[in-house]
Amino acid sequence: MSQDPTPPLSAQSLKQLAQIPLDAVSSPGYVVHLDRLEENCQLLASVAERSGAKVLLALKGFACHATFPLIRQYLQGTTSSGLHEALLAKEYFGKEVHVYCPAYKSEELAELGSFAHSLVFNSPRQLEAGLKSLQKKSRPEIGLRINPEYSEVETDLYDPCAPDSRLGTPRSALDTVLTENPDAFEALDGLHFHALCEQDADALEHTVAAFEAKFSDLIARVKWVNFGGGHHITRPGYDVERLISVIRRFRESYQVEIYLEPGEAVALHTGILVVTVLDILEAGGHQLAILDSSATCHMPDVLEMPYRPNIAGAGKPGENEYTYRLGGLSCLAGDVIGDYSFEEPLRVGQRLAFLDMSHYTMVKTTTFNGVPLPSINTYSQAAGLTGIRQFGYADYRDRLS
Numbered sequence: 001m002s003q004d005p006t007p008p009l010s011a012q013s014l015k016q017l018a019q020i021p022l023d024a025v026s027s028p029g030y031v032v033h034l035d036r037l038e039e040n041c042q043l044l045a046s047v048a049e050r051s052g053a054k055v056l057l058a059l060k061g062f063a064c065h066a067t068f069p070l071i072r073q074y075l076q077g078t079t080s081s082g083l084h085e086a087l088l089a090k091e092y093f094g095k096e097v098h099v100y101c102p103a104y105k106s107e108e109l110a111e112l113g114s115f116a117h118s119l120v121f122n123s124p125r126q127l128e129a130g131l132k133s134l135q136k137k138s139r140p141e142i143g144l145r146i147n148p149e150y151s152e153v154e155t156d157l158y159d160p161c162a163p164d165s166r167l168g169t170p171r172s173a174l175d176t177v178l179t180e181n182p183d184a185f186e187a188l189d190g191l192h193f194h195a196l197c198e199q200d201a202d203a204l205e206h207t208v209a210a211f212e213a214k215f216s217d218l219i220a221r222v223k224w225v226n227f228g229g230g231h232h233i234t235r236p237g238y239d240v241e242r243l244i245s246v247i248r249r250f251r252e253s254y255q256v257e258i259y260l261e262p263g264e265a266v267a268l269h270t271g272i273l274v275v276t277v278l279d280i281l282e283a284g285g286h287q288l289a290i291l292d293s294s295a296t297c298h299m300p301d302v303l304e305m306p307y308r309p310n311i312a313g314a315g316k317p318g319e320n321e322y323t324y325r326l327g328g329l330s331c332l333a334g335d336v337i338g339d340y341s342f343e344e345p346l347r348v349g350q351r352l353a354f355l356d357m358s359h360y361t362m363v364k365t366t367t368f369n370g371v372p373l374p375s376i377n378t379y380s381q382a383a384g385l386t387g388i389r390q391f392g393y394a395d396y397r398d399r400l401s
Helices: 009-017 034-049 063-072 083-093 106-112 124-135 171-180 199-217 240-254 391-397
Strands: 030-035 052-057 077-079 096-100 118-121 140-143 190-192 223-228 257-260 271-283 285-291 321-327 334-341 351-355 377-380 386-389
Touching: 009 034, 009 351, 030 034, 034 052, 034 063, 034 240, 034 377, 052 096, 063 083, 063 377, 063 386, 077 083, 083 096, 083 106, 106 124, 118 124, 118 190, 124 140, 124 171, 140 223, 171 199, 240 257, 271 386
Parallel strands: 030 377, 052 077, 052 257, 077 096, 096 118, 118 140, 140 190, 190 223, 223 257, 285 321
Antiparallel strands: 030 271, 271 285, 271 351, 321 334, 377 386
């Protein structure tokens, strides 16, 4: 099947997640471990304090607003990919609301302009149109996303700097504009680049060097630079000291403010997806188990990336005595999560826990086939299991017409 995900959870993380009472969760159900989430936020707050950077929650990766009261104690604000995420940030998070979108509608800009801290535009054309439509006296800070044309991302689907990428403006396009109008970017407050995906500080350091080589003249004219997301800061083994060194050097060299906008790193290794075995059958020489969940509906990155999520207590195929291919509840033939082995035979009604199911799960779920959305729950050692939201037929019905 597909590749394994990024490095596995630490023994301490597994021990904490094992505290969650699986049988008490409404299945299928996401459970966010608040103690683990707070540990991640504390680390990110430490990075901000030691480096001088501001750390923002990227809502595209994690937007479970029941957890925002905890997160906002540690992070400086949020970054959104459009109007609806920004409105969610305004309503539930507060603090600084930063926005980037590949293209804005004029009516969206009018609303965003009334509350956003910064608006980042994707192209000189969008920037020019945006400046004309925003009120100059009260407008947000203005940024431009650039494309450093350098990336170490191996999966094309997630590479924002792939050849012919629509995301960000390359140097050649900027030069064309500057040739025609040398003052075209006088209104810029900041620059934004995003070139990482689940990567360490060495990839950031290399990207920053490429960014400086092409855009140092513009860096000198702005007051902030956004280093984007994809920083796997809370992953065990991440080189935090190198990250801090890169940020400090850049700030001292250019006297600018630095933003980081992790989404995955905020919620990494904080949650599980609890599922139930509904049926067991045999086909093509494989033992198959049908779950009350779905890869395509509840964890789409399993098919898009693709990758094989870990399950608590399970191993790779053949590692333990009993191997099963786990499939989802939808009619999609490829709704297969992966092959797993267990020390004991699976049984109908048994609960399983997929690991690392906080980021890029709840934000990407669908109701394809009318498959019910998983419940949303939180857990902490102090408060125990708390049900936050249940979904039913009305949630499927009301998004259609």
